[in-house]
Each structure stands twice: as structure tokens, then as C-alpha cells.
Amino acid sequence: MEKQPTDADWRSWLDRHGPGFGLFARQKVHSAMDAQDLVQEAILEAAERVAPALPPPPLVFATIHRRAIDRARSASRRAAREISAATDQPVVWFDVTPEERERAQFIQSALAKLPESYREVVALKVWGDLTFAEISEALGIPPNTAASRYRYGLQELRKLTKEVFT
Amino acid sequence: MNEFDPEQFETELRTLRPAPLPSNTREELLRRLAPARRQPDFLRTPIWTQWLKWVVPATALAVFAAIVITYAKPEIKPAPATALAAAAAPLQADKVELDRQLVAQFEAVGRLPDGRPVRFRCAQWMDDLLVHDSADGLVLKRTAPRLEIVPLGFETY
Numbered sequence: 001m002e003k004q005p006t007d008a009d010w011r012s013w014l015d016r017h018g019p020g021f022g023l024f025a026r027q028k029v030h031s032a033m034d035a036q037d038l039v040q041e042a043i044l045e046a047a048e049r050v051a052p053a054l055p056p057p058p059l060v061f062a063t064i065h066r067r068a069i070d071r072a073r074s075a076s077r078r079a080a081r082e083i084s085a086a087t088d089q090p091v092v093w094f095d096v097t098p099e100e101r102e103r104a105q106f107i108q109s110a111l112a113k114l115p116e117s118y119r120e121v122v123a124l125k126v127w128g129d130l131t132f133a134e135i136s137e138a139l140g141i142p143p144n145t146a147a148s149r150y151r152y153g154l155q156e157l158r159k160l161t162k163e164v165f166t
Numbered sequence: 167m168n169e170f171d172p173e174q175f176e177t178e179l180r181t182l183r184p185a186p187l188p189s190n191t192r193e194e195l196l197r198r199l200a201p202a203r204r205q206p207d208f209l210r211t212p213i214w215t216q217w218l219k220w221v222v223p224a225t226a227l228a229v230f231a232a233i234v235i236t237y238a239k240p241e242i243k244p245a246p247a248t249a250l251a252a253a254a255a256p257l258q259a260d261k262v263e264l265d266r267q268l269v270a271q272f273e274a275v276g277r278l279p280d281g282r283p284v285r286f287r288c289a290q291w292m293d294d295l296l297v298h299d300s301a302d303g304l305v306l307k308r309t310a311p312r313l314e315i316v317p318l319g320f321e322t323y
Contacts, residue, residue, distance in 0.1 A: 019184035
């Protein structure tokens with residue numbers, strides 16, 4: 001029988017993967033609160049599915065993706081999200097020093113301008129450390145599509161961030 | 167960076183670390199994960215789930231079989247004349263052996279009408295009765311299965 005993770009195991013797992021989950025969730029919903037809810041629900045669901053093991057990150061990303069689609073379909077959720085987005089404070093997606101803040105916000109705003117289909121693949125590959133095979137499973141798209149979306153997304157992001165990447 | 171190098175660009179992007187989850191979200195998540203971790207192992211594992219799926223119908227079948235065996239009346243066949251003569255004389259058992267064997271033991275979980283779970287320990291026994299009558303040179307053997315179900319208690323998980 002698989003060893004049960006301790007509280008310390010969960011904390012270390014969250015420290016390692018939580019930021020990537022949070023950033024990916026931010027690409028899927030419009031408010032920080034919704035993103036946090038989404039991450040919580042996805043981790044709990046994934047943990048239940050693979051108990052007592054720690055959930056593999058691709059499963060959590062896939063669950064975030066699926067639950068975000070469910071949320072988008074729900075009219076009541078959408079209304080709540082719009083209210084929340086209207087009152088939401090500007091949130092920094094990256095953990096940066098004061099010197100890096102301007103650059104990070106520039107990249108964050110460029111990332112936000114990308115089409116969602118590109119943005120989610122870029123987030124999963126760069127900050128989620130997933131392979132194209134894992135991205136294809138998480139998003140339910142063919143691996144070649146994931147790779148081409150990544151390539152186009154990266155090119156587009158590069159165009160939008162020429163000023164900071166010289 | 168005149169010419170676009172995707173790998174270099176990716177490396178530069180990776181230097182930005184995503185913001186950690188807010189501490190309140192993190193703590194709430196750990197708190198919500200805790201009840202799942204306190205559950206008994208046998209309830210949480212997929213193996214148990216699979217076993218439970220199998221054991222519930224098996225238990226019902228075993229109970230049904232035990233009832234049928236216990237209450238079914240033996241078929242009466244016309245006995246041959248020699249056997250009737252032997253039966254006429256009373257049996258003088260000079261040695262009686264009782265034995266029982268544990269065939270299987272398992273636990274099952276059922277639910278009360280209000281949804282509360284209740285756990286049972288089920289044991290399947292095979293009882294043997296051996297009667298020797300040395301005077302008439304008779305040995306009678308009877309084997310009967312028996313199912314023992316003991317409720318262990320209510321559990322909350």
C-alpha cells in the first residue's frame with residue numbers, strides 16, 4: 001500500500017507546484033479569487049482521485065482546465081465572476097523583487113493579450129514544466145497542436161515584449 | 167536579441183517565478199486536505215473500492231446460500247431393507263468429533279437508511295460433525311457451512 005503523505009509532504013508539494021497551478025488558473029478565469037477557488041477545487045479533486053498518493057501535476061492542470069470550462073458554462077458563476085472582476089485589485093502573477101516588478105508587469109500584460117489557446121499552452125510549458133504530451137492530455141488537444149500553439153504563442157509574446165527583451 | 171531564439175526566450179521567461187499561492191488559500195487547502203488524510207486506509211484506496219464492489223454481492227450470495235442450506239428439508243428417499251434394519255437399532259455413539267474450519271473472513275461496509283455507514287465482520291465457517299459407532303461399525307459425517315456476521319460499529323468518515 002502506498003505511503004500516506006505527511007503534512008510536510010503536502011506543504012513541500014504545494015510550495016513546488018502551487019505557483020504554477022495559480023498562474024495557469026489565472027489564465028482561465030478573470031479574477032484572482034476565482035483562480036484561487038479553482039486551484040483549491042482542482043487539488044482537492046485530484047487528491048481524492050489518487051489518494052493516498054500526492055497528485056501528479058499534469059492531473060491537477062487537467063482538472064483546473066476542465067473545471068474552468070464548467071465554470072464558464074455556468075451563468076450564475078459567470079455573473080459572480082463579473083462582479084468579482086469589477087472589484088478585483090490588480091494582481092501580480094509573478095513573484096518578483098521590486099526591481100523586476102516593472103518587467104514582470106509588462107510581460108503579464110503581454111501574456112494577457114495573447115489568445116487564450118496560446119496563453120494556456122505557454123503557461124503550462126514555461127511555468128508548469130509540462131511536456132507537450134502532458135499538455136495535450138491536460139487540454140485534450142493533439143500533441144502537435146500543443147507544440148504549434150506554443151511556437152506561435154512564444155513568437156507573439158516575443159513581439160509584444162520586444163522592449164523588455166533586448 | 168535580433169534573431170528570435172525560442173529556447174533563449176523560454177529561458178528568459180522562466181527567470182520569472184509565478185507568485186506563490188496566498189497563505190490563506192494555502193492554509194485552507196491544507197485544512198481541507200486533512201480530513202481525507204485521516205480516513206482509514208482501507209476506505210481510501212482504490213483496491214478497497216474494488217474489493218467492496220466484489221464483496222457486497224458475494225456476502226449477499228453467501229447469506230442466501232446459508233439460509234437455503236439451513237432451512238431446506240432433506241429429501242426423503244426410500245431406504246433399502248438393510249439400512250432400515252440398521253436404523254431400527256438405536257445409535258450407540260462411542261466417539262463424537264466436532265470440528266470447524268475458517269473458510270474466509272472479510273469486512274463489509276453497508277449504509278443505514280439515513281446514510282450512516284456501518285461496518286460488519288463476516289466469517290464463513292465449515293462445521294464438521296463425525297460420529298463413530300464401533301458396535302455397528304458406523305461412521306456418520308455431516309458437514310455444514312455457517313456464516314457469522316458481527317456488526318462492528320458505526321463509523322464516520
